[in-house]
Amino acid sequence: MSRIFGLITLFGGLTFLYFLQSASTIGDKPLPPLGNFLNPYSGIWQNAEPEDSYTDLELASDSISDDVRIVFDERMVPHIYAQNLKDALFAQGYVEAYHRLFQMDLSTRSPDGRLSEILGENLLAYDQKQRRLGLSYAADNAVKSWEKFPELLTNIDAYAAGINYYINQLEPADYPMEYKLLDFAPQQWTNRHCALLLKAMSQTLAGYEEDVEMSNALKLFGEKDFKTIYPYYNPKDVPVIEGPYTPVDYTQVSAVANAELSAYLPRLDRPRSPDGVGSNNWAINGSKSETGRPILANDPHLPLSLPSTWYEIAITTPDFSAHGVTLLGMPGIMIGFNEHIAWGETNVGHDVMDYYSVQWTDSTKTYYMLDGKKTAADLKIETYKVKGVGEVHDTVRYTHWGPVVEDETNLALRWLVHDGAATPEFMSFVDGMGCTTYAEYLDATGSFQSPAQNFIYADNSGDIGLRINGKLPIKRKGQGVTVTDGSSKANGWQGFIPRNENPQEYNPARGYVSSSNQWSTSPNYPYFYNGRFEGYRGRMAHRFLSQDDTFGVAEMKALQLNNYSIEAEEALAVMLPLLDSVNRKRARTLTEWNFEYNAASKAAPLFDEWYTSFERLLWDEVYGRKDVDLPVPHTWVTINLIGKYPQHKYYDIQSTSVKETLKDIVNLSFVQVINNPQMTLGKAKKAYIPHLTRLPALSSDTLNIGGTKRALNAMRQTVGPSWRMVVALGDEPEAYGVYPGGQSGNPASAYYSNQIETWAKGSYNKIPLATQPEKISNPIFNITISNEK
Amino acid sequence: MKNSLVFILLFVGTVIGSIFLPWWIVAPSALIFTYFSRTTALAGFFIPLLAVFLAWLASIFFYDDGAIREILGKLFQVHALLTPFIAALVGGLVSGLFGLAGALLANNRR
Numbered sequence: 024m025s026r027i028f029g030l031i032t033l034f035g036g037l038t039f040l041y042f043l044q045s046a047s048t049i050g051d052k053p054l055p056p057l058g059n060f061l062n063p064y065s066g067i068w069q070n071a072e073p074e075d076s077y078t079d080l081e082l083a084s085d086s087i088s089d090d091v092r093i094v095f096d097e098r099m100v101p102h103i104y105a106q107n108l109k110d111a112l113f114a115q116g117y118v119e120a121y122h123r124l125f126q127m128d129l130s131t132r133s134p135d136g137r138l139s140e141i142l143g144e145n146l147l148a149y150d151q152k153q154r155r156l157g158l159s160y161a162a163d164n165a166v167k168s169w170e171k172f173p174e175l176l177t178n179i180d181a182y183a184a185g186i187n188y189y190i191n192q193l194e195p196a197d198y199p200m201e202y203k204l205l206d207f208a209p210q211q212w213t214n215r216h217c218a219l220l221l222k223a224m225s226q227t228l229a230g231y232e233e234d235v236e237m238s239n240a241l242k243l244f245g246e247k248d249f250k251t252i253y254p255y256y257n258p259k260d261v262p263v264i265e266g267p268y269t270p271v272d273y274t275q276v277s278a279v280a281n282a283e284l285s286a287y288l289p290r291l292d293r294p295r296s297p298d299g300v301g302s303n304n305w306a307i308n309g310s311k312s313e314t315g316r317p318i319l320a321n322d323p324h325l326p327l328s329l330p331s332t333w334y335e336i337a338i339t340t341p342d343f344s345a346h347g348v349t350l351l352g353m354p355g356i357m358i359g360f361n362e363h364i365a366w367g368e369t370n371v372g373h374d375v376m377d378y379y380s381v382q383w384t385d386s387t388k389t390y391y392m393l394d395g396k397k398t399a400a401d402l403k404i405e406t407y408k409v410k411g412v413g414e415v416h417d418t419v420r421y422t423h424w425g426p427v428v429e430d431e432t433n434l435a436l437r438w439l440v441h442d443g444a445a446t447p448e449f450m451s452f453v454d455g456m457g458c459t460t461y462a463e464y465l466d467a468t469g470s471f472q473s474p475a476q477n478f479i480y481a482d483n484s485g486d487i488g489l490r491i492n493g494k495l496p497i498k499r500k501g502q503g504v505t506v507t508d509g510s511s512k513a514n515g516w517q518g519f520i521p522r523n524e525n526p527q528e529y530n531p532a533r534g535y536v537s538s539s540n541q542w543s544t545s546p547n548y549p550y551f552y553n554g555r556f557e558g559y560r561g562r563m564a565h566r567f568l569s570q571d572d573t574f575g576v577a578e579m580k581a582l583q584l585n586n587y588s589i590e591a592e593e594a595l596a597v598m599l600p601l602l603d604s605v606n607r608k609r610a611r612t613l614t615e616w617n618f619e620y621n622a623a624s625k626a627a628p629l630f631d632e633w634y635t636s637f638e639r640l641l642w643d644e645v646y647g648r649k650d651v652d653l654p655v656p657h658t659w660v661t662i663n664l665i666g667k668y669p670q671h672k673y674y675d676i677q678s679t680s681v682k683e684t685l686k687d688i689v690n691l692s693f694v695q696v697i698n699n700p701q702m703t704l705g706k707a708k709k710a711y712i713p714h715l716t717r718l719p720a721l722s723s724d725t726l727n728i729g730g731t732k733r734a735l736n737a738m739r740q741t742v743g744p745s746w747r748m749v750v751a752l753g754d755e756p757e758a759y760g761v762y763p764g765g766q767s768g769n770p771a772s773a774y775y776s777n778q779i780e781t782w783a784k785g786s787y788n789k790i791p792l793a794t795q796p797e798k799i800s801n802p803i804f805n806i807t808i809s810n811e812k
Numbered sequence: 813m814k815n816s817l818v819f820i821l822l823f824v825g826t827v828i829g830s831i832f833l834p835w836w837i838v839a840p841s842a843l844i845f846t847y848f849s850r851t852t853a854l855a856g857f858f859i860p861l862l863a864v865f866l867a868w869l870a871s872i873f874f875y876d877d878g879a880i881r882e883i884l885g886k887l888f889q890v891h892a893l894l895t896p897f898i899a900a901l902v903g904g905l906v907s908g909l910f911g912l913a914g915a916l917l918a919n920n921r922r
Contacts, residue, residue, distance in 0.1 A: 025853075029916030033843070036909035040839055043902065058906070061899040062835035063871035067884065068899070073877035200883075720886030771879035 116185025168443030321367030331764025355452030379509030622705030856915020861908030
């Protein structure tokens, strides 16, 4: 009898053990194998990182040619000291993997459409969309084009070798905790992963269009009203480059054929870059600087995350000593400075993503009409290895234009991101580290392709410059604003703007260069382009920098943190006078407001609510159409409309029998919001920094901070200034920087989120350029990698 | 005496063995120790449970400076201080079940 109970208990024990070794779910939330996860010897407890756990490491590798020393300073920033560039890049790969391996892994799985491999069926639809956008295909094309440059490729090979050197050292107990939580293992790093990261960056920064929505708007409003509601250019904007522009031998070709719509286009459900993505940069020369030498500032606005998008790093070789931030998975430094120069980028924002309507010959959608000929689509079978499900297949149709993103819509995507690169783009950030003059910098960055960036520059000899840098298509007038007729190759792009005809400025007379994602040029620029531009921040920067005054580092920091909204200033200037006497008395919060989006402001969220409510009443033609996706007109269009036209047919609310006036909808929208509980902006915004997995346990607490997307401090709920840097050039650079996160990707590390408080307060870390290891005060620990040969 | 020996062997074996072997080594260890030591069913369950529970608990407090507790507490929405005990109980229960099986099978042999 006892034996039977023994066997039953043994079976029960084995069943329990099996359960503890298997992944499971609670509801739709996946659970890791609890035994593996919770045991103290290889589970999550091994990810504890007490302050006293940092000890010097001595390693050896045959992938380097000379010894490398890495010193981690008091903020855990690695300072790499190598005898040559390739060894330095090997060490860069090593330290990035050391601190951020999971982030690097996850960041490549998203563009590759492989999140469902680790996160299960819930992510399959997202993966399919990513593959259908052709990001994986784009990465393959990039790698193929890089292979034409074997000498340059050795740099990225060295970087990948450093990452793999770290990965190969790991036992399962050493895996970052997210691997344990999601129950998978790190993969070997290849050059394709670097390409995928570039493509992910392009998706974030050059992955926005409104072709379907604009086509529907054109059909709904007709051409005349369409031009009024969605005009090409805001005359109040101050473009990045004011001109005059390089004379070019080019005449704009006539307008392209828009696709004829017999009905409204259905919703195209595609991942697009999030609202609020953008950046600021500016550089002043000695005439405007208190130091008499240039000062450069740069703050990219990106979706914020823990671990942070950026990783701070310093690299010293016999040829240069540079410090700045890099995107994980890319060699070099993207935004930073060396002993002579400082550099940075903002997003250009031109539309390089156009949809073409495809006419299939029959319902099998294997042939389509192009230039009057029956043309075969290239059918690509995509395979997804979905966790807990197995293999899932999907067929993606590739046309002359590119992939058909959704079979139902018959729209093919022409996206610059799909194109192979003329040279490996990452070399801009590798070679940029060692530049000493503007000519060298232009040369180093000249091959950068996508996403096009406003590359800004300043040096200690007094030069400043800015170039709109990247591969940009030549379009016919109006091309790419709406869906284009894809039946003729002639409707494609007309080539690419020669790089020396990209707008640029070098030591302009006004004493500064600046960009904040506004229009690159005035309409006088000979080439047509369209895109997603934000004018208010650029105007604010110019309003400040064009003052007849000199500025120091403190003013540059204050400008990055500036919460003033020209949008609110201009909107309230036309809206408040339209309030009736009763409402005007109730609007004191707004009439007394200084247009600053400070955390403690009650006026800022009230204005946002009021404006949103007003906009919904004014543009009820857009908001009211639940069956059709339509673009919301720009704020400046609305403000100009109400300032210019006291009477207009669009003021009438279509759903009512009476005819409303502008005054009616201004007052009605005000009444709709004035009785809502009034919160401060900090409370209303509920800003926080989510972990990459969106797990609240690994995300930040709510932050009480100000800012808005139309202010230079463009902080929204989870999108905002992801790195703030100010560098005053001199005999030695005086640099400051901060980002909302920490160097370590380990949520259990003291260096995971330790900089958030500094960033949220608007403070900066002073960043000395440590050209020698001895210059680093209070190092935490060292890693020495010696040549094994 | 016999029970104390089983406890000590399992405690020490868990702490040292788990560094080199998979965590579930506590299962066959408990089965073997209780089978050959011929403990009672009650002792066969509770001694391995207690030994592994305490070994895991001690190890957890040795490795963790408090950060993992906080994270697990938020993940599982329990008080952070409970998480080491929950984790240790998992190991203890595995060991206890296999210990009980060993003791019952051994009692049959007797």
